[in-house]
Amino acid sequence: MPDPQPQSRGRWVAIITGAISILIAVAYLALITVLDARGPLLPPPPEALGLTAPAAGAAVGAPSAAGAAAVPPPA
Numbered sequence: 001m002p003d004p005q006p007q008s009r010g011r012w013v014a015i016i017t018g019a020i021s022i023l024i025a026v027a028y029l030a031l032i033t034v035l036d037a038r039g040p041l042l043p044p045p046p047e048a049l050g051l052t053a054p055a056a057g058a059a060v061g062a063p064s065a066a067g068a069a070a071v072p073p074p075a
Contacts, residue, residue, distance in 0.1 A: 051071065
C-alpha cells in the first residue's frame, strides 16, 4: 500500500499556498482602497515640467520668447 505521507504534504502545501494568495489579494485590495481614497489623480504643475508662467507684464494673447521655445508644437 502506498505511503499517505506525500498526499498529506501536498495538501498542506496547497492550503498554505492558498492562504498566502488570499493574504496577498486582501493586501492588494487594501492598498488600492487607500490610494483611491486620496482623491483624483491630477497632472503635475507646469513648474514640475520645466515650463514657466508668462511674465507679469506680458500681454495675455502674445506668446513670449521663452514660452514659445519651451512648449512643443502639437502633434
